[in-house]
Amino acid sequence: MKYELDNNEKNEITQWAASNHKNRLKITLATPEHEQTPFFEAFCNALEEASPDIDIKINKDSNLKLPAIILNENITFHAVPRGKIFSSFIAPPSPSFSPRTIENINKIEIPVELKLYIANMCPHCPGVVSTILPLAAASKHINLSIIDGTLFVDQASKDNVMSAPCLILDNDFRWTGSVTQEEVTDMIANRDISSLSTSSLRSILEEGKAELIAAEMTKQNIIFPGFTGLLLHEIWSVRLGAMVVVEELAEKNPDLALKICPKLLQHFDDSDIPTKGDILYALGESGDLSVKDKIVKLMTKITIPDLIEAAQEAIEAIEERNRT
Secondary structure, eight states, X not given: OOOOOOHHHHHHHHHHHHHOTTOOEEEEEEOOSOTTHHHHHHHHHHHHHHOTTEEEEEESSOSOSSOEEEEETTEEEESXXXXXXXXXXXXXXXXXXXXXXXXXXXXXOSOEEEEEEEOTTOSSHHHHHHHHHHHHHHOTTEEEEEEETTTOXXXXXXXXXXXXXXXXXXXXXXXXXXXXXHHHHHHHHTOOGGGOOHHHHHHHHHTTOHHHHHHHHHHHTSOOTTHHHHHTOSSHHHHHHHHHHHHHHHHHOHHHHHTTHHHHHHHTTTSOHHHHXXXXXXXXXXXXXXXXXXXXXXXXXXXXXXXXXXXXXXXXXXXXHHHO
């Protein structure tokens, strides 16, 4: 497949290169097995052919399920930018924030997930991209994914997106149509951490802030709804980070840690073998004697040696805790 940049896009690259002669544009292309991946590869090939100042790094091992053009760690295009959006992509607009927006950005300490759905030929999408992109450029805590809903229809359907542009905050609050930087940053800066989605909590873990999640759950004396999803996550490193939170809770607030157990037991049968092993570990760390009895019942259905060993270790951990 070959992608042809139009004359306007070639001129944009030429102008960018002339004004940024000391700065190369470094892009990471994530190439999972997906029917749209060749389209993204062809676009990136065209970029490299258009300018020697554009470097493309291929990442075949990304955890992303959709092909992506990654500008930096917190800005991802699940879209091939065209037209006016290409202008924002190749030469992001210089930020011109209001005092209120600056204040809000400075208050953001907890990672936030923003998904911006766009569509080809959408008249309002370029304006929203140019509004939101500078926010992510200004704060490493704003993780922005720009998704072409016409390319990834299943993903748009999963997120209940019916029209574009559509901006989604933490898989919860959304704006359809035009938005302002002030209203978006107002919502981000004043959100309650307990309402964060699993993906946003994952971002906190990946910043090495497991203790923050444990401290906030202890402060509010609740297990955040999105936290269970971390313990059941398909990626092992995410589950590992969540188990650090469980260990912290079990040590400092065992009564709260115990509240995790019913949800883990509920999902045990539906989980894969590695996740079952991690569930058993978490139960051992946080459970009481009543949880021990439930693990004993689970063992009557477990035939895999590694899981039997994990269950025995969980029981021993609970018994040891109750002897002291």
